Amino acid sequence: MTKLLSQIHTITDGNIATPKGFHADGQHVGLKHKSKDLGWIYSDVPASVAGVFTINQVQAAPVQLDKNVIQNGQIQAIVVNSGNANAVTGAIGLTHAKTMQAVTATQLNISPELVAVSSTGVIGQPLPIDTVTAGIAKLNIDGDADSFAEAIKTTDTVKKTITIQSEIAGHQVTMSGVAKGSGMIHPNMATMLGFITTDVSITPSLLQTALSADVETSFNQITIDGDTSTNDTVLVMANGGAQNPPITTENDDFSQFKIMLNTVTTALAIAIANDGEGATKLLTVTVNHAQDGLGARMVAKKIVGSSLVKTAMFGQDPNWGRIIAAIGASGVNINPDSIDIALNDITVMSAGAPIDFDAQQMSEQLAQHDIDITIDLHDGTATGQAWGSDLTYGYVKINALYTT
Numbered sequence: 001m002t003k004l005l006s007q008i009h010t011i012t013d014g015n016i017a018t019p020k021g022f023h024a025d026g027q028h029v030g031l032k033h034k035s036k037d038l039g040w041i042y043s044d045v046p047a048s049v050a051g052v053f054t055i056n057q058v059q060a061a062p063v064q065l066d067k068n069v070i071q072n073g074q075i076q077a078i079v080v081n082s083g084n085a086n087a088v089t090g091a092i093g094l095t096h097a098k099t100m101q102a103v104t105a106t107q108l109n110i111s112p113e114l115v116a117v118s119s120t121g122v123i124g125q126p127l128p129i130d131t132v133t134a135g136i137a138k139l140n141i142d143g144d145a146d147s148f149a150e151a152i153k154t155t156d157t158v159k160k161t162i163t164i165q166s167e168i169a170g171h172q173v174t175m176s177g178v179a180k181g182s183g184m185i186h187p188n189m190a191t192m193l194g195f196i197t198t199d200v201s202i203t204p205s206l207l208q209t210a211l212s213a214d215v216e217t218s219f220n221q222i223t224i225d226g227d228t229s230t231n232d233t234v235l236v237m238a239n240g241g242a243q244n245p246p247i248t249t250e251n252d253d254f255s256q257f258k259i260m261l262n263t264v265t266t267a268l269a270i271a272i273a274n275d276g277e278g279a280t281k282l283l284t285v286t287v288n289h290a291q292d293g294l295g296a297r298m299v300a301k302k303i304v305g306s307s308l309v310k311t312a313m314f315g316q317d318p319n320w321g322r323i324i325a326a327i328g329a330s331g332v333n334i335n336p337d338s339i340d341i342a343l344n345d346i347t348v349m350s351a352g353a354p355i356d357f358d359a360q361q362m363s364e365q366l367a368q369h370d371i372d373i374t375i376d377l378h379d380g381t382a383t384g385q386a387w388g389s390d391l392t393y394g395y396v397k398i399n400a401l402y403t404t
Contacts, residue, residue: 031081342373
């Protein structure tokens with residue numbers, strides 16, 4: 001496993017169109033006041049596709065559409081708008097999503113069944129479909145691929161992208177990812193869009209197997225505010241442009257592919273957590289020596305999702321009582337008398353009892369942007385992580401004024 005990991009390296013100037021045979025563009029078409037608000041990803045050939053979506057029972061029209069689209073196992077393009085979620089918009093919402101699909105297909109001269117659609121923005125407002133369709137005509141196949149990441153942002157303050165390369169069966173392969181998400185982020189996923197492209201050749205069924213398992217340790221382990229949205233979507237396209245022998249079984253090549261996928265999804269998940277609305281800190285919770293991986297992840301997620309923990313970290317308050325309380329409320333069987341807690345490597349609780357620490361040193365640690373909360377349950381061999389942000393006055397301001 002270490003040997004495989006050592007083969008992965010990051011391409012610093014990559015974008016979502018870096019894998020062979022992919023193209024992308026982003027434009028400002030008028031859905032938002034100034035910034036880019038419409039983009040697409042296009043593959044020269046139909047690509048294997050996998051997807052995961054929101055578990056909210058209220059699902060946006062594009063989510064409903066895409067769930068059907070990916071059943072065919074292939075897509076060739078994804079069109080995405082920001083500024084409007086096309087969610088809770090009645091029957092006309094699905095009509096608008098299908099119109100986006102059809103117009104994009106015509107523009108690219110491909111079948112509508114090969115086009116996925118995503119939207120993000122304000123819920124409950126009809127999509128200005130004439131603006132969108134006119135905007136699709138402005139998109140270019142060989143456009144500014146870097147601008148796609150800009151076009152899908154809402155309250156995000158930065159673009160979230162990663163590109164990596166490795167080898168599979170002696171062939172250089174590339175994988176790129178882009179995501180948006182800043183608020184209404186809570187497992188499982190949330191107002192989060194994630195798109196991943198790769199030139200690996202892999203069957204749709206194995207691609208779906210890899211993605212479904214992967215999100216449990218990446219996107220589903222982030223939380224900003226405890227709210228789950230209507231539009232969560234992660235789509236992976238694999239077009240085979242690297243010409244590696246097709247991955248058709250769960251062999252070593254599949255293991256390498258899964259490592260690449262997890263490298264991309266984890267980096268994007270952390271980038272989302274780091275860009276939480278109004279955030280001043282990135283919180284990383286690591287739980288060690290749990291009975292199993294699920295329990296470790298549940299504990300980590302409960303801690304990073306606690307409003308009391310989040311506000312304590314914002315206030316640079318080492319109130320570890322809030323952390324142990326969150327552990328106890330996680331639903332995981334624990335022994336309170338065996339647990340250790342550390343904040344940025346400073347132990348504050350050991351074997352269920354308080355430990356004296358240097359208040360000045362702790363204050364300096366909690367003033368940092370990156371806060372690591374480490375838990376040792378002393379109850380097994382499994383490890384789990386979760387990521388989130390602190391809860392600040394800025395978060396309240398952003399969301400109090402979101403539509404006004």
